[in-house]
Each structure stands twice: as structure tokens, then as C-alpha cells.
Amino acid sequence: MQTPPAITDVVVNDELLGFHLEDGRFISVPVAFYPTLALATPEERGRFEINGSSVYWPELDADIGVEGLLAGAREHHHYARQAVERAVRLGRLPKTALEKAPLQPA
Numbered sequence: 001m002q003t004p005p006a007i008t009d010v011v012v013n014d015e016l017l018g019f020h021l022e023d024g025r026f027i028s029v030p031v032a033f034y035p036t037l038a039l040a041t042p043e044e045r046g047r048f049e050i051n052g053s054s055v056y057w058p059e060l061d062a063d064i065g066v067e068g069l070l071a072g073a074r075e076h077h078h079y080a081r082q083a084v085e086r087a088v089r090l091g092r093l094p095k096t097a098l099e100k101a102p103l104q105p106a
Contacts, residue, residue: 004053
């Protein structure tokens with residue numbers, strides 16, 4: 001099995017999460033695939049560490065790898081629920097958002 005290419009740069013904003021790869025490709029998914037990032041502030045999204053073929057956001061305890069992006073994988077429903085709970089706790093979402101929060105995989 002081949003090792004995934006290393007990440008050279010990260011683009012994350014209100015619309016997308018993208019990785020520039022050492023082999024010249026740019027891969028991206030809608031940031032909505034990862035509620036932890038989608039509900040974070042731009043400053044929180046901007047504080048990350050590139051670790052080879054994955055990116056870690058220490059403040060958010062989120063780790064996303066090249067293989068997941070290439071597969072179009074979405075954030076696990078457990079972590080998506082935690083992201084909604086965090087956003088409610090921080091006043092970024094109304095308490096009613098918990099009623100709609102992902103409880104089961106989409």
C-alpha cells in the first residue's frame with residue numbers, strides 16, 4: 001500500500017477545506033463535511049499543524065488526513081454532535097440547534 005502524499009499547505013474557510021499536496025494536486029471538500037471546522041471561528045480554523053499527510057487543529061481536537069479527503073469522508077456523527085454542543089455552549093448557535101444536531105450518521 002502506498003503512503004499518501006504529504007500536505008504542503010491548507011486552505012480552510014467558510015466554504016471549503018482543501019489540501020495542497022507535495023505531488024502538485026489540490027484536493028478539497030465542502031467545509032460542511034466537518035462541522036467541527038464549519039462551526040469554528042476563522043482564527044480557530046487558522047491554527048493547525050501539518051503532520052505529513054494529515055492536519056491537526058489542537059484547539060478543536062480535530063485531525064483530518066489526505067485519505068479521508070480523497071474518499072470524501074465526512075466527520076463522524078459523534079464528533080459532529082460535539083461540535084454543535086460546543087457551538088451552543090460558546091453562544092455561536094441557539095440551544096435549539098441541539099435538537100437538529102447529528103445523532104446518527106447521515
